[in-house]
Amino acid sequence: MPPQPLDSTASADSISGMALFLDVDGCLIDLAERPEDVVVPAGLIGDLERLSTRIGGALALVSGRAIADLDRLFAPLSLPAAGQHGLEWRAAPAGPVERVPVDRTVLARLAAALADFATGKTGLRVEPKGAAVAIHYRQATALGPDVIAFAETLLAGTAGWHALAGKMVVEFKPDGVDKGSAVERFLALPPFAGRRPLAAGDDVTDEDAFAAALRHDGVALQVGDREPTVANRRLPDPAAMRDWIARLAASR
Incomplete structure (x- = not known):
């Protein structure tokens, strides 16, 4: 069954018990011809910070970018993060970065x-x-x-x-590391443990994160119209994703 539209009018109360795992390129920000040319829209950093606070810090970036690159893009905000599709992992904001050894x-x-x-x-x-x-x-x-x-x-x-x-x-x-394993690792630790996960992304590289969220009775949010996907919810584009985050961050 194709993904159903996400209820973009949901309030912050509706996700108070959730953990959010958000892809970056093509999900939070628009794609660019070159990865270094992307632009983080005005207001997004503040919205992410407010939303993270409202759900007890249970918001992580799960990206193909290196964590150092994520920190550069979203400075001064620092979030829990998985970088390089799970090859890098940081449990807490501004905490140490663990890296999978490679040959x-x-x-x-x-x-x-x-x-x-x-x-x-x-x-x-x-x-x-x-x-x-x-x-x-x-x-x-x-x-x-x-x-x-x-x-x-x-x-x-x-x-x-x-x-x-x-x-x-x-x-x-x-082999052996992907966005799904990163989501599972977060869900075993506070403040993510015991929460219902929502994993959002736009690409085939996000399918492992989607599958992990669904294994925990969560939400797999496809941003865009790529098929096939295991996602059960959809938003049309990164602009809609940013609008949803802004509404949640601003709601009382």
Whole structure:
């Protein structure tokens, strides 16, 4: 069954017992041609801070970005966060960041192979992400099938790693960690424990977080119209998501 529209008129009281796990790019903020060109709209940082306070701090960012990048975007606000699709994890605002150990030799080999592949192909961009590496083709959409085919070939002999395909991007990361495992880890700790989860996101990379929320009788909120999805609720775009957050943050 397709996701049903989210009740965007809900009050803060209606989510007082919930834990919110929010993707960033394409969910809270609009996508840009390059990840470094995104803009955090005026008012969003304050709304997130107020909403987090109203639900007892049970609000975390769960993103493909590194946590340091999230802190830069949302400064001075610091939130619990999972970065790089769960390869980084921070339990509390401004707390220490835990990082999953990765094989740096394999990571360097993958990054070099992607750089060689992208050489001479206008619009392709390789992004080192610390514990992972991604190749973007948003500025060269016609090359998408070639990028995906190359990713499959590159990983054919690489045990313990997989390619995560998202919107105009393929990311290479170690097996065993994803946004769903990050959500599960948060739900085992205060202030998230015992709350009903709501996981929001826009991309296939958010499906693991959606599944985790649904396992706990929660809400899986798809932002946009991507199909297929396991999500059970939907908002049309990041602007609608920001409006919903603003209403919750402002309600009494």
